[in-house]
Amino acid sequence: MPFGYHGNYLRIDVSSGRAERVPLSDTVLRQYLGGSGLGARLLLDEGGATTDPLSPEAPLIFAFSPLVGSPLTTSAKFAVVSRSPLTERFNDSLASSGFAIAGKRTGSDAILIVGRAADWSVLVIDDGDVRLEPADDVLGDPCQVAEEKLRARLGADYRIASIGPAGERAVRYATISHDGRHAGRGGSGAVLGSKRIKAIAVRGTKYCEWAHPRELTELSRDLSKRSFGPATAKYRELGTATNLLTFNRFGTLPTRNFQTGTFDEAPSISPEQLRVEHARTRASCVACTIGCEHIYSLGNGKVRLEYESLFALGSLCGVSDGAAVLRASQRCDELGIDTISTGGSIAFAMECVERGSLDEPWLTFGSGDAVFKAIELIGQREGVGAILAEGSRKAAQIIGQGSIAFAPQVKGLEIPGYEPRALQTMALGFAVGARGADHNRSGAYDVDFSDKVDRRNATLDSVRHAIDTEDRAALMDSLILCKFLRGVFTDFQAETAGMLHAVTGWDVTADELRDTARRIISAKRQVNLLAGWTPDEDTLPERFLDAPLPNDPAATLTRERLHQLVAEYHRQRGW
Amino acid sequence: MYVEFLGIPRERAGISELEVDAATLGQLLRTLATRCPGLGALMTADALHPSIAANLNGDAFVSDPATPLAEGDRLLILSADAGG
Numbered sequence: 001m002p003f004g005y006h007g008n009y010l011r012i013d014v015s016s017g018r019a020e021r022v023p024l025s026d027t028v029l030r031q032y033l034g035g036s037g038l039g040a041r042l043l044l045d046e047g048g049a050t051t052d053p054l055s056p057e058a059p060l061i062f063a064f065s066p067l068v069g070s071p072l073t074t075s076a077k078f079a080v081v082s083r084s085p086l087t088e089r090f091n092d093s094l095a096s097s098g099f100a101i102a103g104k105r106t107g108s109d110a111i112l113i114v115g116r117a118a119d120w121s122v123l124v125i126d127d128g129d130v131r132l133e134p135a136d137d138v139l140g141d142p143c144q145v146a147e148e149k150l151r152a153r154l155g156a157d158y159r160i161a162s163i164g165p166a167g168e169r170a171v172r173y174a175t176i177s178h179d180g181r182h183a184g185r186g187g188s189g190a191v192l193g194s195k196r197i198k199a200i201a202v203r204g205t206k207y208c209e210w211a212h213p214r215e216l217t218e219l220s221r222d223l224s225k226r227s228f229g230p231a232t233a234k235y236r237e238l239g240t241a242t243n244l245l246t247f248n249r250f251g252t253l254p255t256r257n258f259q260t261g262t263f264d265e266a267p268s269i270s271p272e273q274l275r276v277e278h279a280r281t282r283a284s285c286v287a288c289t290i291g292c293e294h295i296y297s298l299g300n301g302k303v304r305l306e307y308e309s310l311f312a313l314g315s316l317c318g319v320s321d322g323a324a325v326l327r328a329s330q331r332c333d334e335l336g337i338d339t340i341s342t343g344g345s346i347a348f349a350m351e352c353v354e355r356g357s358l359d360e361p362w363l364t365f366g367s368g369d370a371v372f373k374a375i376e377l378i379g380q381r382e383g384v385g386a387i388l389a390e391g392s393r394k395a396a397q398i399i400g401q402g403s404i405a406f407a408p409q410v411k412g413l414e415i416p417g418y419e420p421r422a423l424q425t426m427a428l429g430f431a432v433g434a435r436g437a438d439h440n441r442s443g444a445y446d447v448d449f450s451d452k453v454d455r456r457n458a459t460l461d462s463v464r465h466a467i468d469t470e471d472r473a474a475l476m477d478s479l480i481l482c483k484f485l486r487g488v489f490t491d492f493q494a495e496t497a498g499m500l501h502a503v504t505g506w507d508v509t510a511d512e513l514r515d516t517a518r519r520i521i522s523a524k525r526q527v528n529l530l531a532g533w534t535p536d537e538d539t540l541p542e543r544f545l546d547a548p549l550p551n552d553p554a555a556t557l558t559r560e561r562l563h564q565l566v567a568e569y570h571r572q573r574g575w
Numbered sequence: 576m577y578v579e580f581l582g583i584p585r586e587r588a589g590i591s592e593l594e595v596d597a598a599t600l601g602q603l604l605r606t607l608a609t610r611c612p613g614l615g616a617l618m619t620a621d622a623l624h625p626s627i628a629a630n631l632n633g634d635a636f637v638s639d640p641a642t643p644l645a646e647g648d649r650l651l652i653l654s655a656d657a658g659g
Contacts, residue, residue, distance in 0.1 A: 450628065
C-alpha cells in the first residue's frame with residue numbers, strides 16, 4: 001500500500017455486529033485520494049446511490065485522507081458521506097479535529113457503516129476490535145454532553161462523533177458532531193440515527209508512515225508560517241461573522257427569507273456589537289494554526305458563532321437581537337441540527353404565516369422567541385416542527401398554496417448566506433451543486449467578490465470560474481485541507497501535489513490533481529444520476545428568477561440567463 | 576470622496592470611513608498609507624495585498640492603480656476572502 005494510507009476501509013454491519021477490513025487498491029486511493037472523493041467512490045461501490053438513506057442498507061461513510069495525521073496545518077478533518085435524507089442526492093459534510101486522527105489510527109482509511117442495531121448503541125472501534133455498547137445513559141443528550149459521558153466511560157483517549165436528540169428523531173438536517181464541530185449539512189446525523197447509533201468512539205495505535213518525512217516537515221513548517229499571514233487574518237482576528245456587515249453593505253445579505261438583501265438592523269447583530277455585549281475567546285481545531293473559532297459567552301455557557309449561523313438565525317428571520325441569535329445557535333448545536341437549514345426552514349415558515357398560508361400566528365419575522373420556539377419544536381418533531389423538520393422543500397409541498405416559489409432551497413438543501421441575484425456566479429454554483437445550494441462545495445462567491453466578473457450580470461465567462469472553484473473545493477475536501485487556507489496558495493494544485501508526494505511518494509503533478517478533481521466531481525454526479533437526478537433540478541426557486549432584488553434593481557437574474565449558464569456549465573464539464 | 580473600510584481593513588485602520596482627496600486608486604492608496612499606518616501590511620506603494628479587495632461604489636472591483644476616481648465616489652476596502 002502507498003505511504004500515508006492503510007490500504008483498506010473498515011466495513012461494519014451494526015445489524016450483525018460483523019466487521020471486516022476491505023482492501024483498497026493503490027489505484028482507487030490515487031484516483032480519489034480520501035475524504036469526499038474516497039467517500040463518493042465507496043458510496044457508488046456499495047450501492048448507496050439507490051438505497052433509501054434512512055434504511056438499514058444505506059451506507060454511511062467516514063472517510064479520512066493521506067494528510068490526516070501529518071504535520072500539515074488544518075489536516076485533521078474527516079468527511080461523512082452518504083445519500084442525504086433531506087435531498088435524496090449525494091451528500092458529503094466535513095468536520096474537524098481529533099476524531100479524524102484517532103479514526104485513521106484504528107487502522108483504516110475509511111469506516112463504512114451499514115445495518116441497524118437492535119437497540120440504541122455506541123459503536124466502539126478500538127484498534128482492530130469493534131463492538132456495540134448500550135447507549136441508554138446518553139440517549140437524548142446533547143452532543144457535547146454525550147461526548148463527555150462517553151469519554152468518562154470508555155477513556156479519555158477515545159474521540160467521539162455523536163448525534164443529538166434531533167438525529168435520534170431523524171430530523172432531515174440533523175448533524176454529526178465532534179468536539180463542538182459539526183458535519184452539518186444534508187442530514188448525516190439522521191442517517192446515523194436511523195442505524196440506532198448514538199455515537200461512534202474511536203481510538204487506535206496504527207500510524208501511517210510518510211514517504212519523505214524531512215520534505216514533509218519542511219513543507220509543513222512553510223505552510224504553517226504562511227497560515228499566520230494576511231491571507232487568513234480575517235478568520236483569525238474576526239471570524240467569518242465579519243461577513244455580515246460586508247454583505248449588508250453590498251446588498252447581498254439574505255433578509256427575511258430572501259425577500260431583500262439588506263437588513264437595517266444588521267449592526268445590532270454584527271460581531272462588532274456582539275463582542276461589546278458578550279465576552280469572546282478564540283479556539284482552534286487540533287493541528288490547526290489559524291484558530292478561526294470565535295466563541296461568545298452566553299449566560300453560563302458559550303457558543304461558537306459563524307457567519308452562516310448568524311445570517312440564518314438573524315437577518316434571514318428578521319431577528320435583530322444578538323443574544324437571541326446566540327441562544328438560537330447554541331440550541332441548534334445542542335440538538336444537533338444544521339443552522340442554515342434550520343434558519344431557512346423557519347424563515348420560510350415565517351413568510352408563509354405572513355402570507356396567510358400557515359396558521360401559526362406566533363411565528364413572525366423579527367421574533368427571537370419565535371425562532372427559539374421553532375427550533376425546539378423541530379428538535380422534538382412536534383407541532384409545526386414536525387413539518388419543518390422535513391426541510392423547506394417538503395414543508396412547501398405540504399403547505400402548498402404556491403409556497404414552493406419562495407422555499408429557499410436547491411435540490412432540497414437550504415440556501416446559505418449569499419443573495420443569488422446579486423452574486424450570480426454563486427447563483428450558478430448553487431444551481432448545479434451536487435449536494436444542493438452550497439457555498440462550500442462551490443467557492444463561486446470569491447469570483448463574485450473580484451474583478452473577474454460582474455457579480456450582477458453573469459456571462460458565460462463566469463462558468464469556467466465557477467468550475468475552477470468547484471474543482472479546487474473537491475480537491476481540498478479529498479486531500480483534506482481547510483478551505484480557510486486557500487488564500488495562502490499561489491498555485492494550489494502544484495503546491496498540494498508536492499505535499500501529496502511528500503506523504504505518499506507518488507510522483508503526482510498539478511495536472512494529475514486537476515484530473516482527480518474532475519473525477520471526484522463526476523463521481524458525485526454519478527451518485528446523483530443513479531439517485532434520480534433530472535436536469536430541472538439544476539435551477540433556483542422562482543423568487544430568484546426574473547424579478548429584480550428589491551434593494552438593488554440592477555441585480556436581476558433572468559430564468560433564461562440561468563439556463564444558459566447551467567447549460568454552459570454542463571457543456572464545459574463534458575456532460 | 577470617501578473610503579469605507581470593512582472587515583480586516585477596518586480593524587487595521589481603526590475607523591469605518593475616511594474622507595480623502597484622490598484622483599486615482601494609486602493616489603488614494605498612497606494617501607491611506609500615510610493617514611492610516613495600520614494598513615501598512617495590507618498594501619504596497621500603490622497596490623493592495625491579494626487578501627484585500629477594493630470596490631468602487633458597490634459596483635465594480637478595481638485593482639489598477641490608474642483607475643480614475645471622482646468626487647462623490649465611495650471606495651470600499653474589504654477582505655478579499657468573502658467566505659464563511
